[in-house]
Amino acid sequence: DAGVIQSPRHEVTEMGQEVTLRCKPISGHNSLFWYRQTMMRGLELLIYFNNNVPIDDSGMPEDRFSAKMPNASFSTLKIQPSEPRDSAVYFCASSSTGELFFGEGSRLTVL
Amino acid sequence: RKEVEQDPGPFNVPEGATVAFNCTYSNSASQSFFWYRQDCRKEPKLLMSVYSSGNEDGRFTAQLNRASQYISLLIRDSKLSDSATYLCVVSRNTGGFKTIFGAGTRLFVKA
Numbered sequence: 001d002a003g004v005i006q007s008p009r010h011e012v013t014e015m016g017q018e019v020t021l022r023c024k025p026i027s028g029h030n031s032l033f034w035y036r037q038t039m040m041r042g043l044e045l046l047i048y049f050n051n052n053v054p055i056d057d058s059g060m061p062e063d064r065f066s067a068k069m070p071n072a073s074f075s076t077l078k079i080q081p082s083e084p085r086d087s088a089v090y091f092c093a094s095s096s097t098g099e100l101f102f103g104e105g106s107r108l109t110v111l
Numbered sequence: 112r113k114e115v116e117q118d119p120g121p122f123n124v125p126e127g128a129t130v131a132f133n134c135t136y137s138n139s140a141s142q143s144f145f146w147y148r149q150d151c152r153k154e155p156k157l158l159m160s161v162y163s164s165g166n167e168d169g170r171f172t173a174q175l176n177r178a179s180q181y182i183s184l185l186i187r188d189s190k191l192s193d194s195a196t197y198l199c200v201v202s203r204n205t206g207g208f209k210t211i212f213g214a215g216t217r218l219f220v221k222a
Contacts, residue, residue, distance in 0.1 A: 042214030050207030
């Protein structure tokens with residue numbers, strides 16, 4: 001069975017560039033979560049969707065961040081423009097019963 | 112104040128030791144509780160759910176005290192392979208399950 005699939009696995013970009021992270025949840029899961037993990041702040045919930053609808057985006061740090069879920073099998077997290085402090089591992093997770101299944105993460109470095 | 116607080120550790124213990132992790136949460140509307148495990152440079156994975164009556168899974172025992180808003184995890188007879196970060200997780204229904212992670216407690220088990 002395919003798990004949660006994230007791309008890219010690694011991205012290095014320069015300050016000011018647009019970054020798009022992608023996620024394919026597990027088929028049949030109706031909730032999708034985006035988290036950011038850093039050493040300083042741990043795993044922070046950015047936004048989550050239920051049945052493709054954004055439910056809570058209070059964790060999105062600022063307007064430079066946006067997330068979409070156009071259908072049940074795809075979501076994107078976009079950062080525009082990116083800044084060095086956005087460097088982190090970004091995890092996508094999906095769920096149907098409460099247990100979260102995580103992708104392997106996208107490691108973002110903004111120079 | 113963070114919604115889920117954990118002692119960051121690290122805990123350094125010898126093989127065979129018993130180790131306990133504690134966690135507190137601030138939102139009394141929290142409904143579901145979990146412990147996740149995260150290995151270095153990997154994604155978090157569910158270790159066990161935590162039930163009101165307490166529950167055990169092999170060498171692992173989880174307890175929940177709703178009145179004190181306190182969760183614990185006990186690991187008996189620790190193994191080298193238990194070395195990881197243990198994440199306390201709470202969830203509540205807000206139209207989907209908003210799932211918040213603590214920053215994690217690092218455990219090192221040494222021979």
